[in-house]
Amino acid sequence: MPITHLFLALAVVFVWGTNFVVIHWGLAEFPPFVFATLRFTLSTLPWVFFIPRPAVGWRTLAQFGVLLGAGQFGLLYLAMRSEISPGLASLLMQSQVFFTIGAAVVFQGERMKALQVPATLMAVAGVALIGWHGIAGGGGSITALGLVLVLCASASWAGANIVARSAGRINALSFMVWSSPFAVPPLALLALAFDGWPAIAQSIPQASLAGWSTVLWQAIGNTLFGYGVWNWLLARHPASTITPTALLVPVFGMTASAWVLGESLDAWKVGAAALVMGGLVLNLLASRP
Template sequence: MPAKPLSLRDGLLALAVMAVWGSNFVVIRMGLDDLPPLLFAALRFTFVVFPAILFLKRPPVPWRNLAAYGLFIGAGQFGLLFLAMSGSITPGLASLVIQLQAFFTIGIAAAMTGEKVRPFQIAALLLAASGIGIILSHTDGSTTPLGLALVLSAALSWAIGNIVVRATPGVNMLAYVVWGSIFSAPPLYLMSLIFEGVPAIREGLANADINTAAVIAYQAIGNSLFGYAIWGWLLSRYPAATIAPMSLLVPVFGIAASALWLAEPLQDWKLGVAALVMAGLCLNVLWPRFAAIRGARTPPAA
């Protein structure tokens, strides 16, 4: 697909998706005030499926792919993320750390295909990993080693989900997300029943009000259906190299929303972590583009 710049309208749409995805971490935190984390995640995916599944044809991919996607994204990524954010890590840091899924995706793809990891990818990983090291040295009551481990595990689950999607390129991503979510909610309900128990589930549902419903709707409609529909539409109109760098804005919106709405402190060390992780992500995403431009401008050797 030939390179072309984002139009103003499409650029604003991409920005809106990033704002929704970034602020979603604050919305998750708000929902966890009323609902146990696993039950919350199960309800989210229930309403990703219904009623959207009635209007979307199943994508032409094997059921095993949909099942794997639903399990790793639903029970893996969001189940673990919600558990972590239930008092073990702040929303701002969670929005940043989970972006390490990009490096897990590269590593898994390299292991499966024998694809060589390039030097700039190693440098990018080291930058981001140094930021994680700073978090480990500053763990306190708001961010714990357990919370960090859970979010890293969520990032790994997200990466595996990415690999599953890559096995069937060119499908309608909105339909893929909806049909794959059939396999997300049941294990989350089962885990909620086993680990959170009937009394906690009953209490959570009894405490639910219009704000809880709005939070779940934001998760299902805003974050999943709107976000993936617009993102997939943009990817169908523009090269991935034009659209992919926009995802770097997710932790920017996540950290800003957490600071503004939840008064999450932005200590110097958190800003340092953000700078290191974002630098690693930027290097990973943008270096190939810069290298391609530089190569195109370099005249051939005589």
Template sequence: MKASHRLLAVLVAAIWGVNFVAIELGLRDLPPLVLTALRFVAAAVPLVFLVPRPSARLRYVVTYGLVLGVLKFGALFTALAAGMSAGLASLVLQAQALMSVLLAAAVLGERPARAQVAGVLVGSAGIGVLAVGSGGHATVIGFLLTLFAAASWAVANLVMRASGEQRPLSLLVWSSLVPPLPLLGLAGVIDGGEAVLDAITGLSWRGLLAVAYVAYVSTLVGFGIWNRLIARYSIARVAPFSLLVPVFGLSAAWLLLDEPVGPTELVAGAIVLAGLALVVRRSTPDRDDATTAGEGGEPEHARPVAA
């Protein structure tokens, strides 16, 4: 992976780390599924009128929207509202890195190098240290929903990779049309239609800023870059960078929410960085890059998953 692309992956991790602070603030004004629905409405409109349609087949666009929007983010936002602390959620969610590597190997035949497997395991150990020592709290349902969100994110990475999409931003924007109606329907069943309407019409400036960040910065910028990297490189090269999200998340919570950061967090952060160093270290040329072919280095498209 090029050095510039590694920096982009780190930037995405930073964006997503701060995202947990934005979500926590947004949930003070909005029910979780309503906040999730507004996120994707804002991500889709007006860009859906400005960007071309995705090159991938419709089933990939719809599936990506359902898995990422309804399953992953619907579960994550609900978990945070159900008692999962933002810091601990950012930790548990990164189980997707290992899940993504395993799914890509099983379904797409992307075989990770030993250094990548070792890096993911070391980084996951650092995440475990953070989870045990960070002092975060969670309900059982909150923890299970976050773990489900991690699995859904891994599947979304797989769908993105399998789609062969040539315009990742187009896929992201057009697939954002899929989640709002199912999410608002679920919110109406869970919270009641009147509560949903009141939450939307009574949106505060804090809620608007939270929606703006999670829609434009986290979704369009963050996932826009992430999907481009997933389309170009193997999942095993990209997914482990998400292990940095809790490091940035805890730092953002410390800076913006006054949450303390102690020695345990510092040690665990060093372990995560060591794991990431194993993933990105230079090995046999192009050995780990499943998508670079020929002298021009143009990406090959992953073969689609059998329907």
């Protein structure tokens, strides 16, 4: 792989990892579901008028949009408002890999490979360590509600992955843009139900330029650039060459949260990260032919 392509892959992973800090900044100005609604609105418009629709059915687009929008990001934003630190969120969201494996076994009849069993057990041990020290041990950075919300967000992401698999080989950027409209109605309803109209009416006009920049970054930097470049790279190189770089997402996420926001990197966090990352590496090895 040319060095320029490697740098592009690392740039995407850097954007995805540090995005958890950007989410933290955005939630300081927008309620969670309002923030998510704005993100997917700007992931739709005006791009839907310029990017061709992927060759998949409307039902597939709707399923993916609802699972990714209302499920993954709606719950993630809700958790990150006050229930979990950005660094831990970036780590726990990687559990989607193992939820995806489980869903594929249950719903698609796939069989787990030998290495995937210890890989999953390692990741579960990492999550348990976060739960014990972060919640029961009073370690801060996460609450029981935050743990549940992020794990549910990861499960929703896994569901979206299964839907995307069923769609076959398609353009990921086009798929993201055309599925985004289906995320907007449920997120808007959740915003009305949980955030309330007064909070919506107050936050949108009063948001600063920095606040709106976080929304634009979610839509353009994280979604259009991230998925667009990632798809471009996957079209030119084997997945086994590109996907290992995604292991750096929680590394960038936890480092950025510590450096920019001052989140502490306690020994139990490093240990939990080592277990989850170790599980991800084993799963990656299991996926190789």
